[in-house]
Amino acid sequence: MKSKNLAFYIMTIPAFALFFTFHTFPALEGIFYSFTNWDGIAPSFKLVGFKNYFNLFHDQDVLNAYLFTFKFAIVTTLIVNALSLLIAMGLNAKIKCKNFFRGVYFLPNVLGSLIVGYIFNYIFSNILPQMFGKLGIQALSTNILGNEHYAWIGIVIVTVWQSVALNTILYLSGLQTIPADLYEASNLDGAGKWKEFWYITFPMIAPFFTINMVLAMKNFLMVFDQVISMTNGGPGKATTSISLLIYQNGFSGNEFAYQSANAVIYLIVIMIISFTQIKFLQKREIDM
Amino acid sequence: MTTRKINWGITLLIALGSLFIFFPLYIAIAIAMKNPQEMAKSVLAFPTHFHWSNFTHAIQMTHFFQAAQNSLYITALSVIFTILTNSLVGYAVARNLHRKLFKGLYYYFVSALFVPFPIIMLPIVKETSAFGLDNPNGLIFLYIVYGLSFNVFLYVGYIRSIPKELEEAAIVDGCSTWGVFWRVIFPLLAPINATVAILTALWAWNDFLLPLIVLDKPESATLPLVQYVFQSQFSINYNYAFASYLLALAPMVIVYIFAQKWIINGVTKGAIK
Numbered sequence: 217m218k219s220k221n222l223a224f225y226i227m228t229i230p231a232f233a234l235f236f237t238f239h240t241f242p243a244l245e246g247i248f249y250s251f252t253n254w255d256g257i258a259p260s261f262k263l264v265g266f267k268n269y270f271n272l273f274h275d276q277d278v279l280n281a282y283l284f285t286f287k288f289a290i291v292t293t294l295i296v297n298a299l300s301l302l303i304a305m306g307l308n309a310k311i312k313c314k315n316f317f318r319g320v321y322f323l324p325n326v327l328g329s330l331i332v333g334y335i336f337n338y339i340f341s342n343i344l345p346q347m348f349g350k351l352g353i354q355a356l357s358t359n360i361l362g363n364e365h366y367a368w369i370g371i372v373i374v375t376v377w378q379s380v381a382l383n384t385i386l387y388l389s390g391l392q393t394i395p396a397d398l399y400e401a402s403n404l405d406g407a408g409k410w411k412e413f414w415y416i417t418f419p420m421i422a423p424f425f426t427i428n429m430v431l432a433m434k435n436f437l438m439v440f441d442q443v444i445s446m447t448n449g450g451p452g453k454a455t456t457s458i459s460l461l462i463y464q465n466g467f468s469g470n471e472f473a474y475q476s477a478n479a480v481i482y483l484i485v486i487m488i489i490s491f492t493q494i495k496f497l498q499k500r501e502i503d504m
Numbered sequence: 505m506t507t508r509k510i511n512w513g514i515t516l517l518i519a520l521g522s523l524f525i526f527f528p529l530y531i532a533i534a535i536a537m538k539n540p541q542e543m544a545k546s547v548l549a550f551p552t553h554f555h556w557s558n559f560t561h562a563i564q565m566t567h568f569f570q571a572a573q574n575s576l577y578i579t580a581l582s583v584i585f586t587i588l589t590n591s592l593v594g595y596a597v598a599r600n601l602h603r604k605l606f607k608g609l610y611y612y613f614v615s616a617l618f619v620p621f622p623i624i625m626l627p628i629v630k631e632t633s634a635f636g637l638d639n640p641n642g643l644i645f646l647y648i649v650y651g652l653s654f655n656v657f658l659y660v661g662y663i664r665s666i667p668k669e670l671e672e673a674a675i676v677d678g679c680s681t682w683g684v685f686w687r688v689i690f691p692l693l694a695p696i697n698a699t700v701a702i703l704t705a706l707w708a709w710n711d712f713l714l715p716l717i718v719l720d721k722p723e724s725a726t727l728p729l730v731q732y733v734f735q736s737q738f739s740i741n742y743n744y745a746f747a748s749y750l751l752a753l754a755p756m757v758i759v760y761i762f763a764q765k766w767i768i769n770g771v772t773k774g775a776i777k
Contacts (some may be wrong), residue, residue, distance in 0.1 A: 223681035
């Protein structure tokens with residue numbers, strides 16, 4: 217029995233030590249630096265208490281980044297989940313070339329998001345304006361990525377294009393766990409398609425809905441690659457996400473400590489949102 | 505049975521929807537094959553001549569083979585070591601979940617999924633350079649360690665569904681805990697190992713942020729990083745840029761075309777657990 221326990225400890229302790237050293241410790245360090253005035257380079261620094269935190273709340277760039285990131289994450293989460301549920305139901309129906317289409321719809325997920333961003337960047341800046349220009353639709357014949365009010369929509373589109381892939385496959389695996397006789401029973405009872413969806417399909421895939429909503433929201437709150445390849449945070453600072461702001465100003469703007477404080481707030485926000493979502497959505501699962 | 509009939513309406517909608525996926529890819533291929541004069545005539549038209557020289561230029565500009573080699577090296581080693589080590593941790597945790605210590609460890613790893621990367625981003629750069637890990641090997645190491653969060657979650661879920669009797673029989677036959685793991689459990693993990701391998705490979709191959717902040721020398725850049733570094737030079741010639749994008753995307757797409765069913769099943773299996 218003893219050697220068995222020893223073996224289990226040997227299996228886990230190194231992993232714990234490494235994870236602590238390279239994940240938890242840097243996180244704690246980040247929290248510590250958030251109470252200093254370190255620029256990341258200077259040999260010495262002072263503790264400044266909550267000063268960085270107070271300043272964050274007055275910083276227009278920070279507020280803008282939160283506003284953009286939230287707007288983006290909420291809209292993208294909703295669109296991605298609605299679309300992927302729809303596509304998953306389509307792919308789960310009796311259709312021709314089912315495996316081929318499954319392959320196609322998952323394809324965007326194997327492509328790197330930075331490069332996908334570059335391709336869409338070109339589409340938005342050159343192809344779409346040209347197409348709409350020829351069609352005579354003047355309102356859409358300019359590059360929306362260059363417009364500070366609409367650039368975020370471009371980032372929503374590229375992110376949706378890519379993220380629908382994974383969520384579709386996850387919903388599809390959820391749909392396949394629903395026993396066919398449930399539908400046969402509802403058919404006999406004369407339930408319409410719409411009722412069938414709300415009373416059978418949707419409740420049955422509730423756990424998948426929870427996991428997809430939480431993961432999607434969390435990922436979109438951390439958006440980085442798409443922004444850097446589509447707009448690099450511009451025009452002005454209109455599409456600077458929180459991650460991008462921490463990266464840009466933390467590394468090269470002498471704001472190491474200040475952006476660490478921003479990262480701490482960001483951590484708290486993501487934790488609160490994720491756990492509220494899990495609590496709320498799981499309660500729904502049980503109620504069904 | 506009405507369900508046996510092929511639903512042509514939905515087939516049509518799904519087919520139309522897939523055009524949205526093909527369109528950007530068609531654009532990328534078309535531009536990569538044209539020259540600026542052809543582009544000026546029409547961006548959308550299919551190329552009349554294939555300008556393969558765009559690819560030669562892109563390969564030279566970005567040192568493609570070097571970057572591809574780096575990406576392959578990082579991805580392959582990350583996948584191999586992730587499977588060998590993370591499954592072991594998952595096993596130890598799964599079989600001891602009734603004990604406070606291991607249960608705590610489980611929640612410790614899994615809750616780290618919700619820690620946004622930017623909070624460790626600034627300190628980890630200092631740490632990796634202090635440890636001499638600001639190179640491809642360090643990057644592999646980080647993928648293995650950071651992968652623990654999600655992989656332990658997957659492995660624990662899967663291992664708990666494996667009956668314990670198998671292990672007990674092996675122990676009666678004189679197997680040590682290590683023997684049980686490598687001889688009995690590890691072979692049974694094949695489906696979930698495949699899932700972890702696929703997810704790790706996609707992550708390590710496509711990741712941009714971690715190489716961006718960790719890698720120190722230009723010659724160790726990965727494929728996505730190279731696209732970023734050369735972006736300013738590409739802006740002169742879109743044809744070279746798109747040739748370079750295609751070259752960077754192609755390896756994964758080719759793997760995907762051949763292992764498509766396997767990859768989708770792998771991802772699905774990870775999700776159901």
